[in-house]
Amino acid sequence: MNDIPLIYNTNGALSRSGNTDGSYKDNNLDDEIMGMLPEGLVQRISYNAGYIYNDNWKDYYKSHSVYLNKGWEYITDLKEEKEFEFTCAHETGHEILQAYGGTVFYWQHKGNSYYFPQNTKPVDKESLVEEYIYLDYMEENSGENIPTGEVDIMKYYDDNIKAKSKPLLLKKMF
Known part of the structure; x- marks a missing residue:
């Protein structure tokens, strides 16, 4: 597995995590x-x-604090620690998905997101x-709502993850 740089980001624009450079090559040009x-x-x-x-x-609900503050929010270390644990598991999981199912399988989150852009x-x-x-190489798959039981951390779920599902998802995991 390749090393993944860790970024400490504070008091600025959101830094999005990603893992697109898997160790396992399957002759995909990407x-x-x-x-x-x-x-x-x-x-x-x-x-x-x-x-x-x-x-x-x-994109947030108009009643959400991020919307009301025109994009700004204060994220405590306590809140970010849970998010960071989830993100580390998800991004590391891309290596496993690529080894198991190839580049398309891991880029499309087991078929729950598009290949490009990676929207849910x-x-x-x-x-x-x-x-x-x-761009969608897994057209037979559609989105899913967050399940009531066990949650697959590698899938993108078809809820407004920024506004309501991510806290629900994190609550189910921890």
Whole structure:
């Protein structure tokens, strides 16, 4: 497994975690392209604490504090520690998925997200943009809601993860 840079990020824009440079090559051209990017550009695990700005704040519910504060939120170390544990497990899990099912399987989160961009697939019918613009090599899979029992940390679930599901998901895990 390749090393994954750890980023401590505070008082600025949200630093998104990602792991696109798997160790196992399956002759997918994207493996080669991602392998040429500088270390830490896409492949990293970020610890976001302090005042963090979310540039996608308009996607939150209008009653959510991030929306009300126009993207800014204060994230305590206690809150971020749980998020960081989840993120480390998820990003490390990409290596296992790639070894087991190949690049498409791990990039598409077992089929629950699009290949590019990696947005969560809807449970219901796709919009025209999703159907005709998004790249999807696993069209037979659709999105899923967060299950009531055991949660698969490698899947993206079709709820507004930024506003309501992520806390629910973390609560189920810890």
